[in-house]
Amino acid sequence: MLEVRDLEVAFGPVAPLSGVSFSLAKGETLGIVGESGSGKSLTAMSVMGLLPLSGGRITAGSIVFDGQELTTLAEPAYRKLRGARLGLITQNPMTSLDPLQKIGPQVDDVAVLHLGMTGSEARARTIDILGTLRIPEPQLICDRYPHQMSGGMKQRIVIAMALAADPDVLVADEPTTALDVTVQAQIIRLLDDLVKERDLALVLITHDMSVVAQTCDKVVVMYAGRAIEHGPVEAIFDAPQHPYTQALIGCIPKGLSDDEHLTGIPGTVPTVLNYPTGCPFHPRCLRAEDVCSTDRPAFVQHGQSAAACHFAGAAP
Ligand SMILES: Nc1ncnc2c1ncn2[C@@H]1O[C@H](COP(=O)(O)OP(=O)(O)O)[C@@H](O)[C@H]1O
Numbered sequence: 464m465l466e467v468r469d470l471e472v473a474f475g476p477v478a479p480l481s482g483v484s485f486s487l488a489k490g491e492t493l494g495i496v497g498e499s500g501s502g503k504s505l506t507a508m509s510v511m512g513l514l515p516l517s518g519g520r521i522t523a524g525s526i527v528f529d530g531q532e533l534t535t536l537a538e539p540a541y542r543k544l545r546g547a548r549l550g551l552i553t554q555n556p557m558t559s560l561d562p563l564q565k566i567g568p569q570v571d572d573v574a575v576l577h578l579g580m581t582g583s584e585a586r587a588r589t590i591d592i593l594g595t596l597r598i599p600e601p602q603l604i605c606d607r608y609p610h611q612m613s614g615g616m617k618q619r620i621v622i623a624m625a626l627a628a629d630p631d632v633l634v635a636d637e638p639t640t641a642l643d644v645t646v647q648a649q650i651i652r653l654l655d656d657l658v659k660e661r662d663l664a665l666v667l668i669t670h671d672m673s674v675v676a677q678t679c680d681k682v683v684v685m686y687a688g689r690a691i692e693h694g695p696v697e698a699i700f701d702a703p704q705h706p707y708t709q710a711l712i713g714c715i716p717k718g719l720s721d722d723e724h725l726t727g728i729p730g731t732v733p734t735v736l737n738y739p740t741g742c743p744f745h746p747r748c749l750r751a752e753d754v755c756s757t758d759r760p761a762f763v764q765h766g767q768s769a770a771a772c773h774f775a776g777a778a779p
């Protein structure tokens with residue numbers, strides 16, 4: 464359904480994203496995981512054709528959706544795909560919701576625009592979708608304004624809008640980051656159910672490895688604008704090859720005791736202006752040797768997963 468190959472994105476002379484590849488079938492969830500600033504949102508914006516809005520452009524690679532190359536698609540054609548066949552859910556629901564308009568008409572508009580429904584057909588569909596998303600009293604909700612709803616409810620409405628035209632691919636960019644933990648879990652479960660019920664292809668972007676473990680079929684781990692490891696979720700968790708992936712997994716709280724020491728990865732993610740040479744992770748990597756600062760590691764297949772590390776496959 465979606466195949467991204469060697470994607471590179473540039474803003475003028477700087478290229479904050481390069482060498483990102485993944486593929487996704489219907490009924491599958493792909494996790495894109497990495498710390499803030501690793502290039503996850505740029506990847507999402509590239510797939511949605513929204514980079515030009517921020518002045519970015521795709522300078523290499525390809526994005527094929529259902530057999531169609533998207534990197535060369537003209538904006539009017541892209542606009543038809545967006546919303547209709549490619550749905551986007553962002554971290555902040557208020558980037559998608561109009562604060563001045565009631566919920567009902569906002570969701571109705573998607574089906575009117577993309578499916579050519581009449582207003583009343585669209586409303587019936589809206590109520591049906593809100594019900595699917597376990598929103599109580601959908602009729603009443605249609606007459607509310609966004610500010611009258613909780614963060615979790617607003618995010619459900621955004622999901623409803625993304626689903627209204629029956630898309631094939633849903634890109635969810637940190638859909639639960641702004642929500643509290645219990646609501647997060649509900650939204651993640653909801654997305655998981657939707658993938659199965661609607662045979663969706665879901666790209667789930669998160670900085671949270673435990674979300675990946677719960678929901679994803681496969682994973683791309685990103686660091687400093689590059690994919691550094693990818694593979695099926697079991698392989699990534701059972702035998703992570705890249706020290707960065709190992710560190711991310713090491714940060715998942717085990718929840719065994721109250722005084723559990725929460726670890727982070729020492730150091731900070733480099734910005735696009737100081738991406739390291741060689742392996743981008745080498746300044747923070749406990750296993751780095753000289754070669755890591757000079758030579759960019761190629762992907763090495765190890766079992767079912769592949770990692771870009773000079774020492775992938777070696778014992779940690
Ligand atoms: N409009 C832009 N112009 C220049 N650099 C950008 C722009 N947007 C993002 N970047 C840079 O690209 C890198 C990746 O950003 P992003 O994809 O937003 O990361 P993430 O979503 O993983 O937190 C960051 O270093 C960021 O500073």
Ligand SMILES: [Mg+2]
Pocket residue numbers: 500503504505636637
């Ligand atoms: Mg982001």
